Amino acid sequence: MSTLDFSPLFRSMIGFDRLANALETAYRTEPGGYPPYNVELLDENRYRITLAVAGFTEAELGIEAKENLLTVTGQRQANESEGNFLYRGIANRAFERRFQLADYVKVQEARLENGLLHIDLVREVPEAMKPRRIEIRAAGASPAIEHASTERPKAA
Structure with missing residues (x-):
């Protein structure tokens, strides 16, 4: 019985090493x-x-x-x-x-x-894992999220 080489898949797929292990296990498993x-x-x-x-x-x-x-x-x-x-x-x-x-x-x-x-x-x-739409801003546009200033207002 030969083994399968999944290295070509890893050139374009990141983080799928568990998939390769599952495929290899399925390949070795007897049906029935x-x-x-x-x-x-x-x-x-x-x-x-x-x-x-x-x-x-x-x-x-x-x-x-x-x-x-x-x-x-x-x-x-x-x-x-x-x-x-x-x-x-x-x-x-x-x-x-x-x-x-x-x-x-x-x-x-x-x-x-x-x-x-x-x-x-x-x-x-x-x-958090579901797809979400990311808004694309035009160059020079103000950011969609504004951060509060860390400076305190000056006392009069």
């Missing part, structure tokens, strides 16, 4: 796995991850969001009444799924219904 999942774009700032976790209860599932990493785990409780199976096609194993989240993406809600775990995510960009 257990449990199967969907990632859905609901609108510009809302996403949903849906995992097929049939047979798991809320108590057997765990969701942890730390920094930009979302980890979903499932640990089946030992069942005393295990039968004598001739064939076992339903997966009954523990799992851990990790999802790398972009900056400002937060978990909004998680719910389990009909064997599907839905995790709703929302991107909340801080006001």
Whole structure:
């Protein structure tokens, strides 16, 4: 397996080294796995991850969001009444799924219904990070922001 060289991108992109690491990790990650999942774009700032976790209860599932990493785990409780199976096609194993989240993406809600775990995510960009319009002044025009004078008025 070869590695990808992202150095040409860094000539014109500043501060995207984490993007290169994410692409390299995605390149090395095997597709598939257990449990199967969907990632859905609901609108510009809302996403949903849906995992097929049939047979798991809320108590057997765990969701942890730390920094930009979302980890979903499932640990089946030992069942005393295990039968004598001739064939076992339903997966009954523990799992851990990790999802790398972009900056400002937060978990909004998680719910389990009909064997599907839905995790709703929302991107909340801080006001300071949103685009803003900068006024361009003509040469020689007075500044838009005037600073108060530091001199005290003279007493008469």
